[in-house]
Amino acid sequence: MKAIELTTAEFREQIYDYTKNSEWKYEGELPAVIDFYATWCGPCKTMAPIMEEIAGAYAGRLRVYKVDVDKERRLAALFNVRSIPTFLFIPTQGEPRHANGAMDIAQMREIIDATLLKQ
Numbered sequence: 001m002k003a004i005e006l007t008t009a010e011f012r013e014q015i016y017d018y019t020k021n022s023e024w025k026y027e028g029e030l031p032a033v034i035d036f037y038a039t040w041c042g043p044c045k046t047m048a049p050i051m052e053e054i055a056g057a058y059a060g061r062l063r064v065y066k067v068d069v070d071k072e073r074r075l076a077a078l079f080n081v082r083s084i085p086t087f088l089f090i091p092t093q094g095e096p097r098h099a100n101g102a103m104d105i106a107q108m109r110e111i112i113d114a115t116l117l118k119q
Contacts, residue, residue: 031116
């Protein structure tokens with residue numbers, strides 16, 4: 001499994017259609033992590049292989065997405081992304097949670113296990 005690059009149209013179809021719903025309504029079947037990044041960002045480049053590893057390790061239990069903030073400015077604004085990388089952790093039920101800044105794989109796994117998979 002690899003992290004899936006999302007466009008705004010794909011986001012509205014697979015994650016949340018903010019044009020139809022004023023309240024958060026996740027469209028996915030599995031919990032998800034979205035990595036808001038930029039190609040020029042050093043910490044984002046550091047996180048890229050970690051996110052790929054997470055996508056493989058949690059295949060079938062979690063979806064990993066990427067959103068390029070330079071290409072998808074509206075999505076970044078929708079979630080008040082002010083610094084990158086920013087991660088959006090989306091449970092199947094309930095509100096998403098944010099985390100800012102690069103982290104190691106152990107920290108990423110801890111957040112996923114505790115907030116998304118409840119392990």
